Amino acid sequence: QVHVVESGGRLVQPGGSLRLTCEVSGSMLSISQMRWYRGPPENQIDMVAHISRDGSTKYGASVKGRFVISRDSAKPIFYLQMNNLQPEDTAVYFCHVWHPGGDDWGQGTQVIVSS
Numbered sequence: 001q002v003h004v005v006e007s008g009g010r011l012v013q014p015g016g017s018l019r020l021t022c023e024v025s026g027s028m029l030s031i032s033q034m035r036w037y038r039g040p041p042e043n044q045i046d047m048v049a050h051i052s053r054d055g056s057t058k059y060g061a062s063v064k065g066r067f068v069i070s071r072d073s074a075k076p077i078f079y080l081q082m083n084n085l086q087p088e089d090t091a092v093y094f095c096h097v098w099h100p101g102g103d104d105w106g107q108g109t110q111v112i113v114s115s
Contacts, residue, residue, distance in 0.1 A: 002026035002104045006095045009109030017083045020109060022095035024076035032098045036069060036080045038091035038111075045094060049080060062088070085113045 008020040024031060035051045039045030048057040049069035057069050068081040078095065091110040 002097070002099060002101065004095050004097055004104050004106035004110040005104040009093060009111040011112045011114065012085055013115050014086055014113055015112070016085050017081070018085065018111060020080040020082065020093055020111070022078040022080075022097070022106060024078075024095075024097055024099075024104075030100055031076050032100075033072075034069075034071065034078045034098070035096045036078075037094045037096060038089075040092065048093070051078065081104060082111070085111075087113050089113050 003025045005023050006020060008018060010018065012018050014083070022034065033050065033060045035050045036048040037045040038048050046060060048060050048063055049067055051071055059067060066082065066084045070079045071077065072113050080093065082089065090111060090113045094108045095106040097104055
């Protein structure tokens with residue numbers, strides 16, 4: 001069974017930075033691709049960033065140039081570096097991973113951008 005755990009969310013002032021972490025554990029650790037999503041859990045969530053096995057990345061229009069997705073070279077750990085945060089970035093951020101057995105989601109980590 002694969003477990004996905006996000007961490008790093010907290011209250012931050014506008015203009016500040018945060019780094020979110022997504023740790024994946026379980027028997028199947030060959031992660032082919034991973035995405036960060038965000039949104040209110042009860043509503044539609046939006047894709048924030050995507051990283052493929054080959055390291056190629058894609059970003060949502062609202063975060064391009066401010067956020068950077070990356071992955072650890074040796075462990076199934078993924079990061080989202082968020083810079084110049086704005087109040088509209090306030091959301092629950094979710095990690096979604098794909099592996100040979102299917103795909104899994106984490107429970108999310110709350111980011112609040114407010115002065």
